[in-house]
Amino acid sequence: MRGLIAGYVRLTDRISDYVGYLAAGLIFFMGATLMFDAFTRNVINMPVHWAVELTQFTLAAYYFMGGAFTLKNDSHVRMDLIYSALSDRGRAWINLVTSVCLIFYLVVTLIGGISSLDYAIETNERRFSIWNPSVIPIKALLVFCLVLMLMQAISLVFKHAATLRGEKLS
Template sequence: MLLRWCKFAIATIDTLTEYTGKLIAWLTLIMVVLSFSIVVLRYGFNLGWVAMQESVLYFHGIVFMLGAAFTLKADGHVRVDIFYQKFTRVQQAWVNLLGGLLLLLPVCLTIFFISFEYVLTSWQIMEKSAEAGGLPLVYINKSLILLLAITLSLQGIAEILRNIIVIKGEQS
């Protein structure tokens, strides 16, 4: 019963992360087109708008902050470990399990709790860009910090459960 619940939780979190990853892929394309447009307008027609330039920064924030969980799911984070690659699957699962429990989740929780007041204050004052003509959405952009902690924690939990299943000898 517990194994079935773990597999359901893993599948649910993985599905959420996959949808987020697909959204981020499209947002990345939009960001590239927007960046190209800014360059063409600026250097080709001597036109530019602060809001348009800031929107690229917002897209970068979305892509990097929300992309972290998808990268974790895809096992795309950088590993500099000469031993890990030679470990058995169970040994790798132990390293991943301990890393998730002792490093990933505590860091995510710390980011969330340290940033909560910062983001809340930004929402309370409905923080806007300091630049004339800038976007009035700084508070939404700062909310990405909390979303990073939440999505990365969720995917971390899925990875922890997946590694427990591997250690127990079940296939995920």
């Protein structure tokens, strides 16, 4: 069983890293899209109406895709008033409790995300703009990233439980 859990943790961490590094590359795409928009609007006086909205979609993807990576690397914001004074076991207990709360939150959010994706597919939901893009791809990405964050949160539970037993999962 320990080998299975360790394999799950390694696989989840690897996927989170891959998706997180892919998300980091989206910054360059967003910058290029906004520069293209500025060029077409100001230099050749032919504005494109989709560039800013595409950048907004890309920013949402960047945010979604970075969630599991942030969890894996413990890079999220934390109030450090009490936490830093705790022992490793005390931190592991706090982390375990907050990870379980996070799992509950992610499950509820995932249920809402799946419902929203179903609605978007059934109605062929689109943004109300000149470009009028479909929202199905970004909602599907949201559901995928929520599943990945849920997997990473479960991985964190395994890691914190191992810390409480005096072991280390990586």
